[in-house]
Amino acid sequence: MKILIYTEFFFPIPGGVQTIVSELARGLTEYGADHLPEESFEVTVATRTPRSNSNEDSWPFRLVRRPSPWRLLQLVRAADVVHIAGPALLPMMISLLLRKPFVVEHHGFQTACPNGLMFFEPNQQPCPGHFMAKQYMKCFECNREIVGKTKSAYWLTLTPIRRWLSNRARHNIVPTNWLGSVLKMQRTTTVYHGVPAPRATNSESVSNPVIAFQGRMVTTKGANHLIAAAHLVRRERSDFELKLIGDGPQLHNLRTMSADLGSQVEFLGHVPDDDLDKVLSPAVAVVMPSLGGEVFGLVAAENMMRGKLLIVSDIGALKELVGEAGLVFPAGSVEALAACIRSTLENPAGAAALGMAARRRALRMFDRQSMIQAHISCYQEKPRH
Numbered sequence: 001m002k003i004l005i006y007t008e009f010f011f012p013i014p015g016g017v018q019t020i021v022s023e024l025a026r027g028l029t030e031y032g033a034d035h036l037p038e039e040s041f042e043v044t045v046a047t048r049t050p051r052s053n054s055n056e057d058s059w060p061f062r063l064v065r066r067p068s069p070w071r072l073l074q075l076v077r078a079a080d081v082v083h084i085a086g087p088a089l090l091p092m093m094i095s096l097l098l099r100k101p102f103v104v105e106h107h108g109f110q111t112a113c114p115n116g117l118m119f120f121e122p123n124q125q126p127c128p129g130h131f132m133a134k135q136y137m138k139c140f141e142c143n144r145e146i147v148g149k150t151k152s153a154y155w156l157t158l159t160p161i162r163r164w165l166s167n168r169a170r171h172n173i174v175p176t177n178w179l180g181s182v183l184k185m186q187r188t189t190t191v192y193h194g195v196p197a198p199r200a201t202n203s204e205s206v207s208n209p210v211i212a213f214q215g216r217m218v219t220t221k222g223a224n225h226l227i228a229a230a231h232l233v234r235r236e237r238s239d240f241e242l243k244l245i246g247d248g249p250q251l252h253n254l255r256t257m258s259a260d261l262g263s264q265v266e267f268l269g270h271v272p273d274d275d276l277d278k279v280l281s282p283a284v285a286v287v288m289p290s291l292g293g294e295v296f297g298l299v300a301a302e303n304m305m306r307g308k309l310l311i312v313s314d315i316g317a318l319k320e321l322v323g324e325a326g327l328v329f330p331a332g333s334v335e336a337l338a339a340c341i342r343s344t345l346e347n348p349a350g351a352a353a354l355g356m357a358a359r360r361r362a363l364r365m366f367d368r369q370s371m372i373q374a375h376i377s378c379y380q381e382k383p384r385h
Helices: 016-033 069-078 089-097 136-147 149-166 177-183 223-234 251-257 259-264 273-280 298-305 316-322 334-346 348-365 368-380
Strands: 002-007 042-047 062-065 081-085 102-105 171-174 188-190 210-214 241-245 265-269 283-288 309-313 327-329
Touching: 002 016, 002 069, 016 042, 016 081, 016 298, 016 368, 042 069, 069 089, 081 089, 081 368, 089 102, 089 149, 136 149, 171 177, 171 368, 177 188, 177 316, 210 223, 210 273, 223 241, 223 251, 223 259, 223 334, 241 259, 241 273, 251 259, 251 265, 259 265, 283 298, 283 334, 283 348, 298 309, 298 316, 298 348, 309 316, 309 334, 309 348, 316 327, 316 348, 327 334, 334 348
Parallel strands: 002 042, 002 081, 042 062, 081 102, 102 171, 171 188, 210 241, 210 283, 241 265, 283 309, 309 327
Antiparallel strands: none
């Protein structure tokens, strides 16, 4: 079976979508090597991301960068099934035009929110679902704050088109049940992302316990709330350190916010994947205080695999991932986040036990082979009439 996977973004640009697409493409290729020829998969990945300077011959699948519309049409025509990572308009339209079966894997909210984040900019809070409630002026007002009137109107116009096209897909694949309940697409299938299973990393013995943050330094990730919570905790105890991993446009503001914490806080910038285990080893907990934009939470799944306690906001996807094997607080509540950090510092044995429970849950839910097999089932399913 010939599978074309289309993704707007791919390596060398880092990101969760890129990671999942590469794992899926590799997994499908490996699956074919272990089965009969008629059960094998010939995988092509097409992306708008330009070529990097690195050697790309090591990819086990075919990689086509920046295809023209005509080239993309040829790739779709040659495929048996088209897998579209995110509801990109052009590959969906071409697939529909050529009557090629296609699936859409949703990595965001683009079919239920014009900016794809479910985050209401005017009040800096999670969006309650204005587009789905047909409160379109609220959407216009929200995106006008970011990109201006013209582009806001353009985004708003494209959203129902993306939705209509996605509803013509053989399957709409979502990484969490919660996202499915938000998007409300036809023929929805939940497939949890598969994450490699490294050895659990016990927290190293250090002078002070470490609370870690890993993610982009943008408003929706809520790192500013973590720093504010650290200030509250410091009023009672100063025997902890805060390490923030990642880069982004809010980095300067976050450094300014944390100046009073002095050497207790450290900004590590971008850390290569190969070094993350070592950097995160001292952490007793990883905090994800997200305000929006989380449809799965790859950082959560990866750190659950490491056996780390997760402290997460209660936005649906993160809450679904950690279940009872983590600490959950109301999104945006600095006081509640501070209380979770205090309880972690006061009960390190309990934090370690929850971390091991998180690893067991991750091994059960985020199995890479199960993810590959679930996608194959979607590709092979006969169309419904």
